Amino acid sequence: MTAEHGPGASDIDESRIPSWIACEDLLVKMREELIDRAIKLLNREIESGHIAVNGSTLFSSEANADVEEAMYLINNLIDDSGRLHKEYSEYIEKNNGKKLSDAEAKKFGELQKFVLSVEQLNMLMEYARVLSSWADAAxxxxxxxxxxxxxxxxxxxxxxxxxxxxxxxxxxxxxxxxxxxxxxxxxxxxxx
Known part of the structure; x- marks a missing residue:
């Protein structure tokens, strides 16, 4: 690793590896990073209490259970993002600039953070889908x-x-x- 490279970065010697494999590998690496960031964001939101997880689900293998659970939750949030955005945006717009009690102001701020997090999850996963189809084309x-x-x-x-x-x-x-x-x-x- 040089000063120009971060952890995990590597120059692929395309003279020894077919170019299409190197390009596909780059796009898959980018996709994996976005999915990893989405999972980390979800976990931060759960830890902060913005998202509550109730119940349990069974997954295909114990080794991937954490990732499968995170992806399940992310996909459900994304599927519900239109409704969440509409409901919460109306509330935020209606209460923006109003004189709120300390408790209401805290709730208002937390709600704004939640809406932004759902939007960010949506963006990260949309970009990951783009990279997935692009890797197939490459x-x-x-x-x-x-x-x-x-x-x-x-x-x-x-x-x-x-x-x-x-x-x-x-x-x-x-x-x-x-x-x-x-x-x-x-x-x-x-x-x-």
Missing amino acids: GKMIEGKDTEDILRKTIDKEELRKTVLEFFINDSECRVLLSSKEIEAIKSVLGA
Whole structure:
């Protein structure tokens, strides 16, 4: 690891690994990071009391039970996010700027944090879905000459793919996971 690399970042020697595999690996690594961040955000929200979990579920294997449970909860929150956003946004809008008691102000602030967290979970998982389908497309580009070439050929004028790359390159926590070669490839595709 050099000063340019964060933990987990590595320059893939594309002369020894087919380019499509290197590109697919990059996109999968990015997707896994977003899912990991979503799970960490969910756990913070549970620990802070913004989200209460009641009941139990059975999962296919004990080894993955924590991840499966987190993904189950995240997917349910996302499925319900439209209703949550509508209900809570109306409440927030109605009470914004009103004189509130200390207890009401605390509840109001916690509610705002919860709504923002649900929006962030939604964004992270949407970006992860984009990366998943993009990795599938990149895996079919056996004629691509390098990661940059494959990213460029598979971005397909899809604005959300560009948005995901911009998010990764501009987010300091995500950026440290990328090698200098990967950063340069992404910047080139973005025209930065």
